[in-house]
Amino acid sequence: MLADIITLFPEVVNVPLGSSIMGRARDKGLFQFRVHDLREQGMGKYRQVDDEPYGGGPGMVLRPEPIFATLEPLRTPQSRVLLMTPQGKPFKQEDAVRLSKEEHLIFLCGHYEGVDQRIVESCVDEELSLGDYVLTNGAIAAAVMIDAIVRLLPGVLGDDESAVQESFGESGLLDHPHYTRPAEWRGIKVPDILLSGDHGKIAKWRKEQALERTKANRPDLLEGK
Ligand SMILES: C[S@@+](CC[C@H](N)C(=O)[O-])C[C@H]1O[C@@H](n2cnc3c(N)ncnc32)[C@H](O)[C@@H]1O
Numbered sequence: 001m002l003a004d005i006i007t008l009f010p011e012v013v014n015v016p017l018g019s020s021i022m023g024r025a026r027d028k029g030l031f032q033f034r035v036h037d038l039r040e041q042g043m044g045k046y047r048q049v050d051d052e053p054y055g056g057g058p059g060m061v062l063r064p065e066p067i068f069a070t071l072e073p074l075r076t077p078q079s080r081v082l083l084m085t086p087q088g089k090p091f092k093q094e095d096a097v098r099l100s101k102e103e104h105l106i107f108l109c110g111h112y113e114g115v116d117q118r119i120v121e122s123c124v125d126e127e128l129s130l131g132d133y134v135l136t137n138g139a140i141a142a143a144v145m146i147d148a149i150v151r152l153l154p155g156v157l158g159d160d161e162s163a164v165q166e167s168f169g170e171s172g173l174l175d176h177p178h179y180t181r182p183a184e185w186r187g188i189k190v191p192d193i194l195l196s197g198d199h200g201k202i203a204k205w206r207k208e209q210a211l212e213r214t215k216a217n218r219p220d221l222l223e224g225k
Contacts, residue, residue, distance in 0.1 A: 001102065001153060003033040003146050004074050005139065006067065007109040008049065010035040012139035013146075022147060025156045033146065036074070041066040050112055059113035067119050071106065078103045081125045082145075084110060084138030088127030091145055093168035095128065099145075100152040107146070109138030172221060173214045176206035 005013050016022065017033050025031050042049045043065060050060040071081065080102050089095075099105060108115065108124065120127065130141040150156055152163055167175040179190040193205045214221050 001031045001100070001150070002104045003031065003150075004036060004104070004106045005033060005109065005142050005146075006036045006038055006070050006074075006107065007137070007139040007142070008038050008111050009109075009137055009139045010037050012137065013143045016143045017146060021156060022150060025150055025153065028155065030153050030155050031150050036070050038062070038066055038070055041069040053113060057113075061113050062110060062115045062119075064116040064119045067108065067115060068123065071108065071119075071123055074106055075123075076104060079106050080104065081106045081108060081123055082142075083108045083115065083120060083124040083127045084130075084141040084145075085114060085127050086129050086132070086134050088129040090132070091128045091130055091141075091148075093148070096145070096148040096152055100149045105146075105149070107138075107142035109142050111137045168221075171207075171210065172225070173210040174218060174221070176209040176213070 003017075007013065013033070013035055018026070026033065038049050039047050043063070048063070049066045050062050053059065053061050075081070080099070082099075082105060084107060108119075128141075128145065130144055135141060157163055164170050165175070167173070169175075179194060183190050183195065191205070193201055196202070
Protein backbone atom coordinates (compact mmCIF):
# COMPACT_ATOMS: atom_id res chain seq x y z
CA MET A 1 0.00 0.00 0.00
CA LEU A 2 1.07 3.53 -0.75
CA ALA A 3 -0.14 6.47 1.36
CA ASP A 4 0.39 10.00 0.06
CA ILE A 5 -0.18 12.74 2.61
CA ILE A 6 -0.73 16.35 1.58
CA THR A 7 -0.20 18.73 4.46
CA LEU A 8 1.31 22.02 5.55
CA PHE A 9 2.99 20.18 8.45
CA PRO A 10 5.05 17.19 7.21
CA GLU A 11 6.67 16.77 10.63
CA VAL A 12 3.31 15.87 12.17
CA VAL A 13 3.15 12.64 10.15
CA ASN A 14 6.83 11.88 9.57
CA VAL A 15 7.54 10.93 13.17
CA PRO A 16 4.57 8.63 13.95
CA LEU A 17 4.69 6.93 10.56
CA GLY A 18 8.46 6.45 10.69
CA SER A 19 8.55 4.98 14.22
CA SER A 20 7.83 1.69 15.95
CA ILE A 21 5.56 -0.76 14.10
CA MET A 22 4.87 1.73 11.28
CA GLY A 23 8.59 2.30 10.74
CA ARG A 24 9.27 -1.44 10.67
CA ALA A 25 6.37 -2.01 8.25
CA ARG A 26 7.92 0.53 5.93
CA ASP A 27 11.39 -0.96 6.30
CA LYS A 28 9.95 -4.38 5.41
CA GLY A 29 8.32 -2.88 2.30
CA LEU A 30 4.79 -3.63 3.52
CA PHE A 31 3.72 -0.04 3.04
CA GLN A 32 5.20 3.20 1.81
CA PHE A 33 4.31 6.76 2.59
CA ARG A 34 5.22 10.05 0.95
CA VAL A 35 4.58 13.43 2.50
CA HIS A 36 3.89 16.41 0.24
CA ASP A 37 4.33 19.86 1.67
CA LEU A 38 1.47 21.97 0.33
CA ARG A 39 3.64 25.07 0.68
CA GLU A 40 5.80 23.88 -2.21
CA GLN A 41 2.91 24.65 -4.55
CA GLY A 42 2.14 27.92 -2.74
CA MET A 43 1.48 30.98 -4.85
CA GLY A 44 3.74 33.98 -5.45
CA LYS A 45 6.81 35.17 -3.63
CA TYR A 46 5.44 34.16 -0.23
CA ARG A 47 4.13 30.77 -1.39
CA GLN A 48 0.64 31.64 -0.25
CA VAL A 49 -1.67 28.69 0.27
CA ASP A 50 -4.66 30.35 1.96
CA ASP A 51 -6.94 33.34 1.64
CA GLU A 52 -9.85 35.07 3.34
CA PRO A 53 -13.27 33.43 3.11
CA TYR A 54 -15.72 34.81 0.57
CA GLY A 55 -18.73 36.14 2.47
CA GLY A 56 -16.55 37.22 5.39
CA GLY A 57 -16.02 35.64 8.76
CA PRO A 58 -13.02 34.60 10.81
CA GLY A 59 -10.08 32.47 9.73
CA MET A 60 -8.50 31.57 6.43
CA VAL A 61 -9.39 28.95 3.84
CA LEU A 62 -6.93 26.81 1.87
CA ARG A 63 -7.02 27.90 -1.77
CA PRO A 64 -7.82 25.30 -4.41
CA GLU A 65 -4.86 25.89 -6.77
CA PRO A 66 -1.98 24.69 -4.51
CA ILE A 67 -4.03 21.68 -3.43
CA PHE A 68 -4.89 20.75 -7.01
CA ALA A 69 -1.30 21.25 -8.18
CA THR A 70 -0.09 18.87 -5.45
CA LEU A 71 -2.88 16.33 -5.74
CA GLU A 72 -3.39 15.95 -9.46
CA PRO A 73 0.02 14.42 -10.35
CA LEU A 74 -0.42 11.85 -7.58
CA ARG A 75 -3.78 10.54 -8.70
CA THR A 76 -4.13 7.32 -10.68
CA PRO A 77 -7.22 5.18 -11.39
CA GLN A 78 -6.30 3.17 -8.24
CA SER A 79 -6.16 6.18 -5.91
CA ARG A 80 -8.71 7.01 -3.26
CA VAL A 81 -8.64 10.62 -2.05
CA LEU A 82 -9.62 11.04 1.60
CA LEU A 83 -10.27 14.47 3.05
CA MET A 84 -9.63 14.86 6.78
CA THR A 85 -12.51 16.91 8.16
CA PRO A 86 -14.67 17.01 11.29
CA GLN A 87 -17.63 17.20 8.90
CA GLY A 88 -16.84 13.75 7.48
CA LYS A 89 -18.16 10.32 8.29
CA PRO A 90 -16.71 9.11 11.61
CA PHE A 91 -13.72 6.83 10.97
CA LYS A 92 -14.30 3.40 12.55
CA GLN A 93 -12.45 0.09 12.67
CA GLU A 94 -14.61 -1.13 9.78
CA ASP A 95 -13.29 1.78 7.68
CA ALA A 96 -9.74 0.80 8.61
CA VAL A 97 -10.48 -2.75 7.42
CA ARG A 98 -12.08 -1.51 4.20
CA LEU A 99 -9.31 0.97 3.40
CA SER A 100 -6.56 -1.58 4.20
CA LYS A 101 -7.61 -3.34 0.97
CA GLU A 102 -6.88 -0.27 -1.19
CA GLU A 103 -3.64 0.06 -3.15
CA HIS A 104 -3.22 3.81 -2.94
CA LEU A 105 -4.67 6.27 -0.44
CA ILE A 106 -4.21 10.03 -0.65
CA PHE A 107 -4.82 11.91 2.60
CA LEU A 108 -5.69 15.56 2.14
CA CYS A 109 -5.14 17.43 5.39
CA GLY A 110 -6.77 20.77 6.08
CA HIS A 111 -5.71 23.62 8.32
CA TYR A 112 -7.25 26.97 9.37
CA GLU A 113 -10.96 26.85 8.43
CA GLY A 114 -10.44 23.98 6.00
CA VAL A 115 -10.23 23.62 2.22
CA ASP A 116 -12.12 25.41 -0.55
CA GLN A 117 -15.35 23.50 -1.19
CA ARG A 118 -14.60 23.17 -4.92
CA ILE A 119 -11.74 20.81 -4.08
CA VAL A 120 -14.14 18.70 -2.02
CA GLU A 121 -16.61 18.54 -4.90
CA SER A 122 -14.14 17.83 -7.69
CA CYS A 123 -11.30 15.80 -6.18
CA VAL A 124 -12.35 14.06 -2.97
CA ASP A 125 -13.72 10.50 -2.85
CA GLU A 126 -14.50 10.41 0.84
CA GLU A 127 -14.68 12.83 3.77
CA LEU A 128 -13.55 11.25 7.04
CA SER A 129 -13.58 12.51 10.60
CA LEU A 130 -11.54 11.21 13.50
CA GLY A 131 -14.34 12.04 15.93
CA ASP A 132 -16.69 14.70 17.21
CA TYR A 133 -14.10 17.30 18.12
CA VAL A 134 -12.07 19.86 16.20
CA LEU A 135 -8.32 19.43 15.74
CA THR A 136 -5.94 22.16 14.65
CA ASN A 137 -4.83 20.26 11.58
CA GLY A 138 -5.74 17.25 9.50
CA ALA A 139 -2.26 15.68 9.54
CA ILE A 140 -2.94 14.52 13.09
CA ALA A 141 -6.07 12.72 11.90
CA ALA A 142 -4.23 11.26 8.88
CA ALA A 143 -1.45 9.83 11.07
CA VAL A 144 -4.02 8.16 13.33
CA MET A 145 -6.02 6.72 10.43
CA ILE A 146 -2.93 5.46 8.60
CA ASP A 147 -1.73 3.74 11.77
CA ALA A 148 -5.11 2.01 12.18
CA ILE A 149 -5.13 0.94 8.51
CA VAL A 150 -1.51 -0.14 8.12
CA ARG A 151 -1.45 -2.33 11.23
CA LEU A 152 -4.09 -4.48 9.50
CA LEU A 153 -1.89 -5.22 6.48
CA PRO A 154 -0.61 -8.81 6.40
CA GLY A 155 2.75 -9.16 8.10
CA VAL A 156 2.70 -5.80 9.89
CA LEU A 157 1.81 -7.18 13.32
CA GLY A 158 4.07 -9.90 14.67
CA ASP A 159 1.14 -12.11 15.60
CA ASP A 160 -1.56 -11.94 12.94
CA GLU A 161 -4.14 -13.03 15.50
CA SER A 162 -3.71 -9.89 17.54
CA ALA A 163 -5.68 -7.83 15.05
CA VAL A 164 -8.63 -10.22 15.49
CA GLN A 165 -8.70 -10.66 19.25
CA GLU A 166 -8.92 -7.02 20.21
CA SER A 167 -11.41 -4.22 20.59
CA PHE A 168 -13.74 -3.85 17.58
CA GLY A 169 -12.39 -7.13 16.17
CA GLU A 170 -14.54 -10.00 14.94
CA SER A 171 -16.58 -10.19 18.18
CA GLY A 172 -17.51 -6.50 17.90
CA LEU A 173 -16.76 -6.18 21.63
CA LEU A 174 -14.10 -4.29 23.55
CA ASP A 175 -11.01 -6.26 24.51
CA HIS A 176 -10.80 -8.16 27.81
CA PRO A 177 -8.41 -7.02 30.58
CA HIS A 178 -4.76 -8.07 30.30
CA TYR A 179 -2.32 -8.96 33.10
CA THR A 180 1.36 -9.82 33.21
CA ARG A 181 3.96 -10.53 35.95
CA PRO A 182 4.08 -10.17 38.89
CA ALA A 183 1.13 -12.30 40.01
CA GLU A 184 0.56 -9.82 42.85
CA TRP A 185 1.38 -6.11 42.72
CA ARG A 186 0.65 -3.61 45.50
CA GLY A 187 -1.76 -6.11 47.04
CA ILE A 188 -3.72 -6.59 43.81
CA LYS A 189 -3.76 -10.17 42.55
CA VAL A 190 -4.09 -11.40 39.00
CA PRO A 191 -7.43 -13.30 38.80
CA ASP A 192 -6.85 -16.94 39.79
CA ILE A 193 -8.44 -18.23 36.62
CA LEU A 194 -5.63 -16.78 34.51
CA LEU A 195 -3.10 -18.81 36.52
CA SER A 196 -5.17 -22.01 36.35
CA GLY A 197 -3.85 -23.24 33.00
CA ASP A 198 -7.43 -24.19 32.03
CA HIS A 199 -7.65 -22.64 28.55
CA GLY A 200 -11.36 -23.33 28.17
CA LYS A 201 -12.20 -21.51 31.39
CA ILE A 202 -9.80 -18.68 30.56
CA ALA A 203 -11.44 -18.17 27.16
CA LYS A 204 -14.90 -18.11 28.80
CA TRP A 205 -13.75 -15.64 31.47
CA ARG A 206 -12.23 -13.34 28.85
CA LYS A 207 -15.42 -13.38 26.83
CA GLU A 208 -17.48 -12.49 29.91
CA GLN A 209 -15.09 -9.71 30.82
CA ALA A 210 -15.19 -8.31 27.29
CA LEU A 211 -18.97 -8.27 27.42
CA GLU A 212 -19.01 -6.57 30.85
CA ARG A 213 -16.60 -3.87 29.69
CA THR A 214 -18.57 -3.29 26.55
CA LYS A 215 -21.82 -2.97 28.51
CA ALA A 216 -20.20 -0.52 30.91
CA ASN A 217 -18.17 1.62 28.51
CA ARG A 218 -19.73 1.22 25.08
CA PRO A 219 -23.32 -0.06 25.29
CA ASP A 220 -23.89 1.34 21.79
CA LEU A 221 -21.72 -1.50 20.41
CA LEU A 222 -24.24 -4.05 21.70
CA GLU A 223 -27.26 -2.49 20.03
CA GLY A 224 -28.90 -4.92 17.63
CA LYS A 225 -26.87 -7.90 18.97
C1 LIG B 1 -9.64 23.93 12.73
S1 LIG B 1 -10.06 22.60 11.68
C2 LIG B 1 -11.32 23.28 10.68
C3 LIG B 1 -12.68 23.07 11.25
C4 LIG B 1 -13.81 23.51 10.32
N1 LIG B 1 -13.85 24.92 10.19
C5 LIG B 1 -15.12 23.00 10.88
O1 LIG B 1 -15.63 23.61 11.81
O2 LIG B 1 -15.60 21.94 10.43
C6 LIG B 1 -8.66 22.52 10.62
C7 LIG B 1 -8.44 21.19 9.93
O3 LIG B 1 -8.17 20.19 10.89
C8 LIG B 1 -8.64 18.94 10.41
N2 LIG B 1 -9.57 18.40 11.42
C9 LIG B 1 -10.07 19.04 12.49
N3 LIG B 1 -10.86 18.25 13.21
C10 LIG B 1 -10.86 17.05 12.58
C11 LIG B 1 -11.50 15.80 12.83
N4 LIG B 1 -12.31 15.63 13.88
N5 LIG B 1 -11.28 14.79 11.98
C12 LIG B 1 -10.47 14.94 10.90
N6 LIG B 1 -9.84 16.10 10.61
C13 LIG B 1 -10.02 17.14 11.43
C14 LIG B 1 -9.29 19.17 9.07
O4 LIG B 1 -8.40 18.80 8.05
C15 LIG B 1 -9.56 20.66 9.09
O5 LIG B 1 -9.57 21.22 7.80
